[in-house]
Amino acid sequence: MSSLQTSTDVTKNKGTTIVLFSGDMDKAIAAFIIANGAAAYDHDVTIFFTFWGLNALRKEEAVPVKKGFLEKMFGWMMPRGAKRLGLSRMNFAGAGPKMIKHVMKKHNVLTLPQFIELAREQGVKLVACTMTMDLLGLQQDELLDGIEYGGVGAYLGDASEGNVNLFI
Amino acid sequence: MSSLQTSTDVTKNKGTTIVLFSGDMDKAIAAFIIANGAAAYDHDVTIFFTFWGLNALRKEEAVPVKKGFLEKMFGWMMPRGAKRLGLSRMNFAGAGPKMIKHVMKKHNVLTLPQFIELAREQGVKLVACTMTMDLLGLQQDELLDGIEYGGVGAYLGDASEGNVNLFI
Amino acid sequence: MSSLQTSTDVTKNKGTTIVLFSGDMDKAIAAFIIANGAAAYDHDVTIFFTFWGLNALRKEEAVPVKKGFLEKMFGWMMPRGAKRLGLSRMNFAGAGPKMIKHVMKKHNVLTLPQFIELAREQGVKLVACTMTMDLLGLQQDELLDGIEYGGVGAYLGDASEGNVNLFI
Numbered sequence: 001m002s003s004l005q006t007s008t009d010v011t012k013n014k015g016t017t018i019v020l021f022s023g024d025m026d027k028a029i030a031a032f033i034i035a036n037g038a039a040a041y042d043h044d045v046t047i048f049f050t051f052w053g054l055n056a057l058r059k060e061e062a063v064p065v066k067k068g069f070l071e072k073m074f075g076w077m078m079p080r081g082a083k084r085l086g087l088s089r090m091n092f093a094g095a096g097p098k099m100i101k102h103v104m105k106k107h108n109v110l111t112l113p114q115f116i117e118l119a120r121e122q123g124v125k126l127v128a129c130t131m132t133m134d135l136l137g138l139q140q141d142e143l144l145d146g147i148e149y150g151g152v153g154a155y156l157g158d159a160s161e162g163n164v165n166l167f168i
Numbered sequence: 169m170s171s172l173q174t175s176t177d178v179t180k181n182k183g184t185t186i187v188l189f190s191g192d193m194d195k196a197i198a199a200f201i202i203a204n205g206a207a208a209y210d211h212d213v214t215i216f217f218t219f220w221g222l223n224a225l226r227k228e229e230a231v232p233v234k235k236g237f238l239e240k241m242f243g244w245m246m247p248r249g250a251k252r253l254g255l256s257r258m259n260f261a262g263a264g265p266k267m268i269k270h271v272m273k274k275h276n277v278l279t280l281p282q283f284i285e286l287a288r289e290q291g292v293k294l295v296a297c298t299m300t301m302d303l304l305g306l307q308q309d310e311l312l313d314g315i316e317y318g319g320v321g322a323y324l325g326d327a328s329e330g331n332v333n334l335f336i
Numbered sequence: 337m338s339s340l341q342t343s344t345d346v347t348k349n350k351g352t353t354i355v356l357f358s359g360d361m362d363k364a365i366a367a368f369i370i371a372n373g374a375a376a377y378d379h380d381v382t383i384f385f386t387f388w389g390l391n392a393l394r395k396e397e398a399v400p401v402k403k404g405f406l407e408k409m410f411g412w413m414m415p416r417g418a419k420r421l422g423l424s425r426m427n428f429a430g431a432g433p434k435m436i437k438h439v440m441k442k443h444n445v446l447t448l449p450q451f452i453e454l455a456r457e458q459g460v461k462l463v464a465c466t467m468t469m470d471l472l473g474l475q476q477d478e479l480l481d482g483i484e485y486g487g488v489g490a491y492l493g494d495a496s497e498g499n500v501n502l503f504i
Contacts, residue, residue, distance in 0.1 A: 021198055026387055030357055037488035051194055103471050135271050152205035159332045164495045166503040167334040189366055219362055238439055303439050320373035327500045335502040
């Protein structure tokens with residue numbers, strides 16, 4: 001009995017979670033490459049989007065929602081969606097991301113929006129952190145459809161099940 | 169016997185460690201939200217403060233200690249305590265942290281110093297990295313009272329016991 | 337049988353992997369201190385160098401290889417080798433790294449190139465991410481001799497075996 005239970009636990013260990021805190025395009029790409037790779041190896045995969053990482057989930061178009069002044073400010077200042085993220089270094093006012101996108105295309109690497117789409121097809125759980133959504137004034141209508149919402153408890157529940165748990 | 173031992177190991181697996189390398193307020197907040205959440209779920213939690221992360225543990229007031237020139241320089245240039253940390257992005261010479269603090273207050277989210285206090289009440293182990301303290305010239309008198317001190321061995325001892333191990 | 341197998345699995349759990357994404361000297365030092373510490377505690381240790389982290393593996397001298405225009409640009413703009421990396425903060429156009437190197441020497445802390453050498457002596461597996469090498473136009477001749485090459489699958493294979501898995 002006990003052995004059986006333990007071996008179930010060991011099997012369950014095939015979990016990968018990523019806290020995507022960063023709003024940088026290069027870090028988001030790294031996160032999705034790892035997440036998609038892990039999903040291909042049959043891991044249960046969760047990406048928990050918090051703080052600036054939420055920007056990768058924003059819809060491209062502006063969504064008319066009612067907001068306070070500070071929330072509007074945050075909304076204006078933060079990039080709207082995966083296509084508009086900058087680089088963590090060598091950003092050069094947007095020239096860096098263009099260079100990276102160019103070489104990614106040349107080497108047949110997916111774009112970040114394509115990586116996000118692939119992750120959803122592979123069943124990667126995308127969870128938006130409700131607490132930081134409140135802080136930054138982001139509303140569900142402004143984020144991609146079909147994602148999940150949760151707090152740190154939801155994240156810890158998934159992270160406790162696996163052993164590849166990264167903060168990016 | 170063997171099964172019993174294994175099941176003890178599995179139970180022990182409920183550990184969470186965070187290396188807080190960053191000196192950014194937003195990353196420190198994320199670290200403490202995860203740490204406090206994990207402590208609430210009965211994990212053994214350790215935060216290991218290294219490099220710029222040590223600044224979150226500095227006392228607010230200047231502490232008169234004897235130092236060499238470079239160590240004094242580091243002391244002057246680095247923020248003194250959790251209240252003075254900047255943001256990893258949108259810092260705008262200190263306007264960003266004020267905005268974040270404002271929305272955190274509005275949404276009844278704890279401040280970073282309150283998060284630190286809560287962590288201590290919940291038994292989260294706060295460990296200052298002695299090697300980087302030496303490098304940056306920080307002395308025990310300059311850091312909050314009642315924290316622990318250790319090196320990479322102390323960190324690895326705790327990290328080996330758990331499976332949620334993050335570098336922030 | 338089953339118990340035995342499980343206890344083997346638990347033993348195998350002594351693994352440490354680090355994704356070194358960052359090209360900052362301070363973060364690379366932190367990565368190698370943890371990696372060398374874990375190797376000293378008999379963990380199987382892998383550092384997977386991706387994106388800007390690859391710069392730590394570049395040979396110091398320029399290596400004449402044939403490249404496209406964008407690849408040449410990346411090559412020129414990125415630092416060549418561990419000695420030339422900047423700091424994640426307080427870089428001050430190169431004054432910060434000099435200060436850090438000075439205090440490291442004063443406190444008898446190894447330099448980053450020495451940490452890399454020690455890691456190799458201790459059997460730490462250094463793996464360069466082939467996908468980002470392609471993107472950034474880095475070729476095997478430009479990186480240190482004797483390292484390994486692999487993709488996200490190689491990384492996940494090692495990470496699945498251990499429980500201290502960090503993204504730096």
